[in-house]
Amino acid sequence: xxxTTLGQFIIERQxxxxxxxxxxxxxxxxxxxxxxxxxREVNKAGLVDILGExxxxxxQGERVKKLDVYAxxxxxxxxxxxxxxxxxxxxxxxxxxxxxxxxxxxxxYVVCVDPLDGSSNIDVxxxxxxxFSIYRRTSFTGKVEEMDYLQRGTEQxxxxxxxxxxxxxxxxxxxKDVNGFTLDPSIGEFCLxxxxxxxxxxxxIYSINEGNYVHFPDGVKQFIxxxxxEDGPTSRPYSSRYIxxxxxxxxxxxxxxxxxxxxxTLKSPQGKLxxxxxxxxxxxxxxxxxxxxxxxxxxxxDIQPASLHQRTPLFIGSTNLVNLxxxxxxxxxxxxxx
Ligand code: AHG
Ligand code: MN
Ligand code: MN
Numbered sequence: 001x002x003x004t005t006l007g008q009f010i011i012e013r014q015x016x017x018x019x020x021x022x023x024x025x026x027x028x029x030x031x032x033x034x035x036x037x038x039x040r041e042v043n044k045a046g047l048v049d050i051l052g053e054x055x056x057x058x059x060q061g062e063r064v065k066k067l068d069v070y071a072x073x074x075x076x077x078x079x080x081x082x083x084x085x086x087x088x089x090x091x092x093x094x095x096x097x098x099x100x101x102x103x104x105x106x107x108x109y110v111v112c113v114d115p116l117d118g119s120s121n122i123d124v125x126x127x128x129x130x131x132f133s134i135y136r137r138t139s140f141t142g143k144v145e146e147m148d149y150l151q152r153g154t155e156q157x158x159x160x161x162x163x164x165x166x167x168x169x170x171x172x173x174x175x176k177d178v179n180g181f182t183l184d185p186s187i188g189e190f191c192l193x194x195x196x197x198x199x200x201x202x203x204x205i206y207s208i209n210e211g212n213y214v215h216f217p218d219g220v221k222q223f224i225x226x227x228x229x230e231d232g233p234t235s236r237p238y239s240s241r242y243i244x245x246x247x248x249x250x251x252x253x254x255x256x257x258x259x260x261x262x263x264x265t266l267k268s269p270q271g272k273l274x275x276x277x278x279x280x281x282x283x284x285x286x287x288x289x290x291x292x293x294x295x296x297x298x299x300x301x302d303i304q305p306a307s308l309h310q311r312t313p314l315f316i317g318s319t320n321l322v323n324l325x326x327x328x329x330x331x332x333x334x335x336x337x338x
Contacts, residue, residue: 006191016174024109027109028158037074038070038130038162039164072116074115085111086098086107089111089113098144107137109134113133114277118244126248129251131161131277132277133153133280134158146308149276149305152301152302154301156281158173158174158175159285160172165248165251167183170190171197178198178288178289199255199257201290203256205239206223207260208242208261216265218332246262254285254286254317257318258318258321259316259321261315262313268311270312273314274309274310276309279316286317292316295312296325
C-alpha cells in the first residue's frame, strides 16, 4: 500500500493555496520535527530523570514537570530553526517568546502552543499531547505584539495536536478537512493513517471531571443526569470516559463520537482550559470534522480574545450532544429564571 508521509501530504496540499510560497508547509514540517523529538523523550520518560516535579510553578499556578519544560524548549527550538514564525505564545511562558533571527523577524506566522497537555499524567504513563495553533501576524512591521495573537479562532491558518499514546499521532487542519498521521518509528515518519477525519454526529460518551459536580452550573448537572438515564432507544446511559488529558479525551471523542465538557467551576469560574492554545485549535478541528465547540452558549471560534492565557468553559464534540448541553445550559441557567 502506498504510504503518504506528512511531508509529502503537506507539499501535495500546498496546492490548496494558490499563492503559497511554502512558508506554511515548512512551518508544519518544523512542528512535525519537534513532535518526533518530544515523542522520543516521552517514550524514555520512565528511564531518565526527566520525570517528576521540576519544582517551578508556571504562570498558571501549576507545578511544572520536567517534560513540560523540555517539550516547550523543543517546539520553540524547532520553530526558531525553521525561520517561518516570528514569535510563540506558550502555556509555559508568561509573555511572547520572540524569535529574533534575521529570517524569523520578517516571518508572517505566529504560533500558539500548549507544549505538553495532560502534564498530571506524565508520571503514570497515560497519554499526553501537544496542541498548536497558527495565525498570520496582523502587524506588518516591527516587533510582534500581543495584539498579533488576540485574533478570533476563525482567523487560524492551521491548527492541530500531537497525541503521545499507544501510538503517536499528529492530527491537523488548514481549514479544509482534518487528517491524521501515525508515526512509524521504523522510518521516523508520520504516515497518513486517518484521511478526512469526521466526528460522528451522535455520540454515547461524555467526558467531564465529576469531582467538581457540586459547583457545576445547573445546566451541566441536568445534562449529566440526562446521560445517566436508562433509555434504550437513545442508547442511554452513556459511557463516562475521562482521562485528564484533554488531547486524549478529545481524540477518542473525535473518532468515536461524544462530548467533552470543562465548565466553569468554583476553582475556575472562567473554566480551566485556555482559549488560545487549547480551545481554539481543537474547536477548528472539531468544526472541520463536522462537530461543534462552544463555551456553553457562544461558538468558541467567535470569542474575541483579550489576553494570551485567558480561560473559557469548553463544550466540544458531537454536534447533537453539544446542542443538547447548550439547550440545558439555556433552560437551567440563572438568566432563564427571569
Ligand atoms: P495542561 O497539562 O496543559 O495544563 O492541561 C491539563 C488540562 C487538560 O489536559 C485536562 O483535560 C484538564 O487539565 C484536566 O483538568 P482536571 O484535572 O481539573 O480535571
Ligand atoms: Mn493543556
Ligand atoms: Mn500544558
